Structure formats: structure tokens, C-alpha cells
Amino acid sequence: MLEHGGLTPPPASASAQSLHPVLREPPDHGDLGSHHCQDHSDEETPTSDELEQFAKQFKQRRIKLGFTQADVGLALGTLYGNVFSQTTICRFEALQLSFKNMCKLKPLLNKWLEEADSSTGSPTSIDKIAAQGRKRKKRTSIEVSVKGVLETHFLKCPKPAAQEISSLADSLQLEKEVVRVWFCNRRQKEKRMTPPGDQQPHEVYSHTVKTDTSCHDL
Template sequence: HSDEDTPTSDDLEQFAKQFKQRRIKLGFTQADVGLALGTLYGNVFSQTTICRFEALQLSFKNMCKLKPLLNKWLEEADSSTGSPTSIDKIAAQGRKRKKRTSIEVSVKGALESHFLKCPKPSAQEITNLADSLQLEKEVVRVWFCNRRQKEKRMTPPGIQQQTPDDVYSQVGTVNSDTPPPHHGL
């Protein structure tokens, strides 16, 4: 492999920019590209890898390895616009994502009140709840996962949820050893 074949970092930057623009214009997601590379050339790449390539966040060596594959993919995608090809079929496989579930306000209220009593229900409780609310079990399971994550985000790190007893037990200990503020100025 001679030095003339190795792209410069400027070449890579230019290519990554053009690649991203073309990919978006052609209507493919980063995940579509990763899947297509697997089907076309035997190397499946994750959406993350394609994203990092476009953002120039891979090592120089990996950028150089990926560039020719992505270039070939672009040529294939460009030449096939207008006619359904292997790329379109691959893209269709990659897009089988479940539609976002929307939950009615009343149902959300029921889930919320159950969460306050029990933030981590058992599989059986999830099944019972799903049946009573006429939702899929998976929808209820995911709702609880998401709700626990939301709780984590809302509670600053280092602060546990306090019960009223905790607060009262601390009242007597505050400032018992230290003089009141401004004392001795």
C-alpha cells in the first residue's frame, strides 16, 4: 500500500461531509448504510460507526479503511436511484421499527399511581396491569423502565429520596457543635 493511496485528513474530512449530504439526500439512515455494507460487502457496521465516521471521530486508520467501502456504497446508491435494488431492499429491512405508542391520559394516570406505590413491579404485576388497562405487556414494561429513568434524571445525584422521618431526625443534629453564623465577628 503506497502513500499515494492513503487519503490525507483533509480528503477524509471532505469525503465525510459529502458522504453525509449524499446519504441524507438519498433518504438513507446511518443504520441503513451499516446494514447495506454488511449485505453488499460482508461487513455489517453499526449506526454508531457510521455516525462516528461522519463526525470524524474514528481513528485515522479506521477512517481510511471505511472510506473505500462507503465510496462504493455511494456509487451503488447513486446509480440505483429510481429503480428498486438491493439497497432499497436492505433499507426496508433496517426500517422495521415499532411505531411510538401513545398512551391515553387516564391510562397514564393509572400507571403513574401504580408507579408511586411500586416503581419496580414483577413480571406478574406487569401482566395483570397490562390486562386491566388493555395494553400490551411490553408497552407496560417499557413504560416502567422509562419512568424509572425519568425519576433518576429528576433526582440529583447524591440525594436519596427522603422520608419525613429522615428530615426530623436531622433537625436536632444541625449546628449542634458549631456556633451560630456571624458569632464572634
């Protein structure tokens, strides 16, 4: 069993290997530090054993309920105002966060679990949030005629400025991000097609554009 060690450091002679990750993990500076966690001064600080047991039970219940770690992180943000990444939830379940951050995250996850348990079998806000989290951004399909315009512009300027991209997007009725990504992918494709030290890019484009105008990623 683990001993509580979150408040006082172990003796210098203690072996780091004998400590649980919760106790030997240095304080995190990115996962929970930017979140405004609740004040738990009125709650008893859990022991390492209690945290370990809760993390184990939480993971089992989450899986049984059919939610992913990403679903949980998204739900926490929507329901309670604290958005957490899938990595943070994963590290909590694996007891790889600092003791302090484990204590901060435990009550939020406990509330989520209670909400999920109480609403099993009926459509809930958690189910809707999870469904939204599972939706993946659809790949944009660009028409052949539009690709032709993009290719022509690419021959003149392989790396257009933000203003040019915005103007081009408006004229083609595409989202600015779609155009930006297309040019980025097109440049990467050209790099793969051009042997190091060979012709200048503009010289190569004139030979390749007629035979291959597709973009792998769009």
C-alpha cells in the same frame, strides 16, 4: 495538503495543532473495533489526502441521493454484515476517526455508494432499508380503563418486579415493555409532583390519583 502519517507517529516536537484529526485521533476502541472488517492486505493503503477527498465526495453524494447518515449505517449492516452507528458515519465524514479505522470503513462506504449510484431512480434494497430505518416506533396509546388498572397497581406497588410487570402485561394484553415504561414514567411524574422532604410517596398518591391519572409519555 496533508501528509500521510497513519503508520509512523509524528516527531515529538511536532505540534498537535498542525495535524489533521485523522492523524492525531487516538485509535478508536468502540466504533469499529467490534466489527469484522475485510482484509485489505491486497489493497493499497490510501493516503490521508485520498481519505479526505473520499470523505468529502461521499458526503456530497449521500446528501444528493437523499440518504441520512443513519440510513447508511443501517444499510451497511443489512447488505454487508457490518452495522455502524450514525455517529460513526458522521465521524468518518468529519475525518474524526483514527487513520486505521478510516481505512477500514472506506471500502465499505465505497461499495455502498456504488450500489446507491447504480440503482438511482428505481426501488432498491437500499431504498427499502433506508425506509425501514426512518420508521419511528409508534407511541403506544393506553385506554383510560387500562390506565385505571395501572394506577391502582401503582398505588400498591410503585416499583413492581419484572415478574409482576410480566403478569400485569399479560392480564391487560399489553407488551411487557409498555408496562415497564409506563411505571417508569409514572414514578418520574410523581417525583416532579412531590416537593423534596414532603410526604411519603404512598400518602401523596392517594391525593393525586383522583385528579390526575394521565401519564405524560404514554
